[in-house]
Amino acid sequence: MELISLLKGIISLLVILILSPLFVGLVNKLKAIFTGRIGAPLLQPYYDLKRLFRKETINSTNSSFISVVSPVINLVTVVVAAAMLPIGFARPIISFEGDIILFAYMLGLARFFQILAAMDIGSSFEGMGAAREATFAVFAEPIFFFTIGSIAFINGLTSIYDIYHSIRLDNVSYLVFIIVCSISVFFLAITECSRMPVDDPNTHLELTMIHEVMILDNSGIDLFLYQYSSYLKLFIYAILETSFFYPFGVRSYTVGVVIFVVVITILSIALSISETITSRFKMKNIPQYLLFATAIGILNLLIYTFTK
């Protein structure tokens, strides 16, 4: 039994590692279809990664050891965070009391080095991106706690795996709570993964972007690692989102996997629709957008606490 659950955990991690570029490809493809284009092939992110892998690495003349280690730290920490997430109802490889905090802080470590590496280039473009990333991260962090964290506090659970399991559809107020939470997390995912309307993953215009500008001067294997970890990050947030859609009372692995696939697909559609119909916000408005998501989370939590 132990071995099987470990095996399932490893499979979950492998699924995340292998399928994350596919998710990005799916979103991009759907987006192209909605805007009336044929779009790049579904597997384009894989081709991109392959191409980047074989390119020469160029570093800025100003760069130091930070630029060298940062892509690696980024990837490793994101992979460790990914190893804390269950797919289906399988226990993830890393699962212990309090891992929700470690999850948030692991992504914090990735961000810390990403920002430093951006500033390491010594150019104003990267500086802008880094400053924005640092600013928006400050407002994004509370959203995570007001959504996933609130379930943890309400149910007295501190492991992401247990939190997933605790979600049950027993009354209407809980259902409403979960649905609004999932919307909040969607907002969070958009910010953290630099998607529209916060950030445009397709442009390189320095005035309008956050994540892309930070890796503007990177190339070759460095860019490969950054891109891959950003794909992973998007997929991680997609999995967080799926956590809200398990309230069916069925606890079998197959059902869990089916729900996972369905939710991921729905999510990619939702993401591509939202990216099609919205345009980018002004930079000034992004904190407001994030505070709005936080406010939803707080209100939702208050309503739930007082109607219980």
Next chain:
Amino acid sequence: MDLLFYALTIQIFSIIAIAILQDNRKASIAAHLLLITGLILGFAVSFSTLVFSNLSSQSFSAFGIPNELFRFDALGLFFLCIVQLVAIPTTIYSYSYLKHYLDEGKSIRSNLVFYAILLISTQMVVIANHAVLFLVCWEMMSTSAYLGMVFEKEKREVQKGAFYYLVISHVVVFLLYIFFFLLHHQTNSWLFSDFHISPESGNLFIALYILSLIAFGMKAGFMPFHFWLPRAHPIAPTVFSAFLSGIIIKSGIYGILRTFQFLNPTPEWLGWLVLVVSMISAIFGVWYALAQHDIKKLLAYHSVENIGIIGIGIGIGFIGSAYQSIPIQMLGFGGALLHTLNHAIFKSLLFIGSGVIYKNLGTRNIELMGGIVHRGKYFVMLFLIGSIAISGIPPFNGFISEFIIYNGFFTTAKELKNYYPLLMLISAVGLAFVGGLAVACFTKINSIMFLGSERKEVKHFHVSIYEYLSLGIFALLCVVIGFYPQPFIGIVNKVLNHGFVPGNSASELLKINWFFISLIFMTVLSGVLLFYFWKSIVQKKYGSRVSAAWGCGYGGLTPRMQYTASSYADELNEISQTVLVYHKKMKVPEGVFPIEGAFESHSDDLVDSKILLPIFRNISSLICRINFLSYTDIRYYIAFILIIISIYSLIAFLWN
């Protein structure tokens, strides 16, 4: 325990050595050697006592004579260990720091003497058992810190900043007198071990608590009493600012924890009071820090933040005490104690690092720095370890203590039910918010100071072996506590079991899966190393080179065109304009051929400039009103004193 007194005596000999030896250099070497020997011996004794003895016996004898002046209980020993542990590398640094002044031909004797007195008195403060002895040592500690602080006394800002510290320490001592007299009045004893008052004594209990929280809170630098920190730290010599931030403000925490031992269980509202004040200190401390450009001032505000985090732990502990819940108390106080140790370590590291930078660059303004990484790679690595640790990011020690505090939130929510989950969630969000701001702040200073190219030409950048040694010890401690926290958690657990939460063996602290956490950290480390080698192999195969950063095709980029600290923090500062009193002055270049433009941003402290300073001004104007009583002749004053004394004695006589 005799050995501990030998250790203190060795340290006292250092003062004698300074007095005897004529040659400045020899005096410096001898004094530092004696201090370090004494400290290492003392640390060995106190640490082994804390770890190996059962700590149950409260009585103590020195040289065979029973003695009640000192006591070696768990809390005192824990703080003694922190003081000695942090003092060793600081003293090593002190040698290198003073050598720099010796080369300039400045006399360092007084500074060294005050440093030695500061060290000895701080060690005595935490082991004193007699209230009067405590107050004497406390006063010695405060005064010697002040005297050390005014090393460069010819500078105006030094006089001003140090004066704030002097005033605040005397207000603290004044309040402490009242506190201990009241305690003595109630218990008829001067000994800490006899002080115990239960909440049944009503108003007195509350009054004592408030008195203690204000007095020790001032020393610790909780908001709104934080104003002396950003004033005193930047002007003090680095050794003193490191010690001030690492240890002396912790004596406030020590005092609050002692008060808890005297006065428990606490009422619940007091826990909430501490929690809310600490939360405000943490959030605004780090926010003010973000707006600073003076590296030492910035670190001083970070001390306010970290004191806030420690206070959050204490607040949780108080709430746990109100509900008589052992797990909550363990996690709350445990987090606070470990964070006290951790903060002492990484803040000393950062302050000493800033001192090294100041020595080499001659400026504390981070806007003028840059590119240091190309001069001293290893120095930057050590500073970076401290920065990551203070931001509470894994895998270093800051994360471990914050993790315990988060667990405290979870446990409080679970144990107390009702509306507690909501309140604890909000507290957790507050802590996460602080973490996010700390990341923003420390990425700012690390990237602006170290990365990119040099904004102001660096003539030479030299880090001496002593500086490396002291920074290295601190960084090593950060790493060790981060990767292998079990023994440290064990010590904290032992301290809590003796004197805080008695009779509890299965501790919540030990229940946390520390093994798994250190395993994950090791995985991260080995993963990073593995991928690093993989990456270098791939790079070898497909090539790598160095080229100029992209500048829209413009080749003449200068260091001044890099991103600055003000622009980095601008967006966050804009949002909190009112609180930060943040204003900008801009002169936009105009016309087809713009000639000049200027930009200036400035931020102030709301509590400071809008609340406290006006109050002080009013008080001083009020006091000026009684100026008519001032005379040039000292005999008038003696007459005043005599009149007052006779009035007092008359009242006392009639009272009886």
